[in-house]
Ligand SMILES: Nc1ncnc2c1ncn2[C@@H]1O[C@H](COP(=O)(O)OP(=O)(O)OP(=O)(O)O)[C@@H](O)[C@H]1O
């Protein structure tokens with residue numbers, strides 16, 4: 313089954329052609345640069361940019377896959393969570409394509425898309441695993457017992473992990489979005505330079521909290537001379553990253569022990585973080601758990617993961633009605 317996936321939930325316009333939800337023929341991702349000078353995503357600009365780009369991006373994805381619209385067996389697009397004006401572009405476009413070609417359509421939950429990204433990278437991956445979903449808007453530990461059957465074991469009580477990376481990057485003058493910049497800079501820094509707080513140490517709790525960590529970095533920067541901060545920028549980045557990664561690893565290990573699951577799949581943009589991957593690999597080796605994660609370009613927003621999630625449902629014979637709307641605060645369950 314050949315699926316055309318569309319993703320427009322935030323500031324990436326993306327189209328992908330995926331076979332049977334497992335094999336990527338093409339995955340074109342256009343990251344909107346228009347927001348950079350504002351230090352964050354401007355919703356109206358995102359929507360307008362998606363409208364401008366969606367047709368050429370889809371044509372590029374079809375061309376790169378060597379397919380035409382006539383070859384597509386079904387269409388999938390994100391319906392939430394995300395920015396409503398941005399979501400509506402991809403969702404309406406996918407509905408129109410499905411209606412005009414007479415092919416089925418499935419509206420995908422963006423978070424299920426992030427989880428499904430692992431199917432594209434690991435063909436043999438089964439449907440039972442623990443996933444650490446760490447993105448710009450979410451931080452959750454989710455038990456997967458077959459796609460569509462999820463148990464949320466814990467989540468962030470305040471900021472998402474990716475949001476903390478982005479806000480700290482902004483405080484350190486590293487630009488937006490700054491997760492990858494912190495990851496790079498931290499490679500040359502000392503992670504033990506400052507001990508920033510690790511929230512919620514109680515092992516009985518699997519929740520996360522990152523707003524105190526972000527404030528601790530902001531206060532540290534405010535209370536030290538700018539020259540000292542500049543001189544130790546890599547050390548501060550590494551110390552922040554260590555605190556964030558420690559919190560994610562500790563709670564993940566507790567969830568693995570509690571569930572007895574033997575596979576851990578990372579998903580979402582922060583799953584690209586090299587320190588998170590390394591620390592979780594060491595923890596998983598110790599526990600005898602298999603760790604998997606998608607390549608970096610499938611961790612952050614992309615349409616291939618939306619096509620993969622859509623394919624799971626379309627292959628089961630499920631379809632979405634054409635009157636389904638965009639839902640900005642849609643939850644995973
Ligand atoms: N190497 C990295 N280390 C840490 N964070 C990273 C890295 N690469 C990307 N990120 C972060 O990932 C986030 C983007 O991920 P993603 O695209 O999954 O989020 P989103 O789509 O904005 O949010 P959501 O999926 O929750 O709606 C940003 O916060 C970015 O800083």
Ligand SMILES: [Mg+2]
Nearest residue numbers: 447448612613
């Ligand atoms: Mg996302």
